[in-house]
Amino acid sequence: MTVIVTGAHGQVGRCLVALGGKGVTRAELDLSGAGTAGFRAAASSLFADSQRPDVMINTAAWTDVDGAEDVTNRRTVEAVNATAPGELARAAADAGVAFIHVSTDYVFSGTAPDGGRGWRPDDPVRPANEYGRTKSEGEQAVLAAGGTVVRTSWVWSGPEAPGRDFVSVMATLAENGVDPRVVDDQVGRPTYAPDLAGELWALAHVEVPPGILNVTNSGEPVSWCGFAREVFRYSGHDPARVAPCTTRDWPTPAVRPPWSVLDLEPWSTMTGRTPPDWRDSLRRGLGAGFRLG
Numbered sequence: 001m002t003v004i005v006t007g008a009h010g011q012v013g014r015c016l017v018a019l020g021g022k023g024v025t026r027a028e029l030d031l032s033g034a035g036t037a038g039f040r041a042a043a044s045s046l047f048a049d050s051q052r053p054d055v056m057i058n059t060a061a062w063t064d065v066d067g068a069e070d071v072t073n074r075r076t077v078e079a080v081n082a083t084a085p086g087e088l089a090r091a092a093a094d095a096g097v098a099f100i101h102v103s104t105d106y107v108f109s110g111t112a113p114d115g116g117r118g119w120r121p122d123d124p125v126r127p128a129n130e131y132g133r134t135k136s137e138g139e140q141a142v143l144a145a146g147g148t149v150v151r152t153s154w155v156w157s158g159p160e161a162p163g164r165d166f167v168s169v170m171a172t173l174a175e176n177g178v179d180p181r182v183v184d185d186q187v188g189r190p191t192y193a194p195d196l197a198g199e200l201w202a203l204a205h206v207e208v209p210p211g212i213l214n215v216t217n218s219g220e221p222v223s224w225c226g227f228a229r230e231v232f233r234y235s236g237h238d239p240a241r242v243a244p245c246t247t248r249d250w251p252t253p254a255v256r257p258p259w260s261v262l263d264l265e266p267w268s269t270m271t272g273r274t275p276p277d278w279r280d281s282l283r284r285g286l287g288a289g290f291r292l293g
């Protein structure tokens, strides 16, 4: 079974490569060229007979949520998040290759539906920012081409992060004696990149059904503030050093959804798998590189 993985240097992509995926980097295929004949030819060449994979997992995306609001970035964000997924999915379908596309909880906004359940795959989307809007368009194009969309939320890698993810930032503040204020009115489920990669890898090895699925770590939903406190606790620092604030206290260019919890039931039913509790994964991830209390 050959699985090729775009975004090979990203949080999720590098974990999939570690599991045996064949990485495709930006240097090999720049998704900002989507919409051009050159891009479509380059995408098709990934599926040429001599190197035809069984599955492609597309983890590449414009993930700078605030940067996506900047009008000077609009064309690139649109190409990478909205246009490229559909063109990759169509090229994969033409070659008879299964296509898995990673998407986001940010296609939703608003408060929790029906008194606190997670968003289901078939709930109507309502993105509140450009990142969510373009990711949602990418989803539609992938579905139209017969691909599979897997939504996730709050991805982190900790000490292994290729960039500065939330856990790395909080753990560094904790070590440096900085007491942060963190928003307490946005709630979701954190997802450890190696766990997500494991779930995607397992999906790639079964008959992949077209449609939308959700996968995040399991466990009680938490606010960013609660998550930060757990980072402090598990790295041996006093969680009370993290003070709560509201989204209004912490304005950002992009509007964030208050409720990011995704319903994991369809995933468990489909795959027979339950991803680890996010707290267990946090303990495991921090143990890889930070002092434990």
Ligand SMILES: NC(=O)c1ccc[n+]([C@@H]2O[C@H](COP(=O)([O-])OP(=O)(O)OC[C@H]3O[C@@H](n4cnc5c(N)ncnc54)[C@H](OP(=O)(O)O)[C@@H]3O)[C@@H](O)[C@H]2O)c1
Binding pocket: 007, 008, 009, 010, 011, 012, 013, 025, 026, 027, 029, 030, 031, 032, 033, 058, 059, 060, 061, 062, 063, 080, 102, 103, 104, 105, 135, 151, 152, 153, 154, 155, 156, 162
């Ligand atoms: N991070 C989160 O909290 C989160 C939450 C929900 C869903 N997701 C989704 O999960 C997936 C993986 O996210 P992640 O956290 O692994 O993202 P990430 O660490 O930011 O990695 C994104 C990857 O996309 C690549 N990329 C960006 N622009 C590109 C372009 N023009 N051409 C080719 N490649 C390009 C980057 O390449 P370089 O390495 O060259 O920069 C990077 O390897 C994405 O689809 C994202 O939307 C993420």
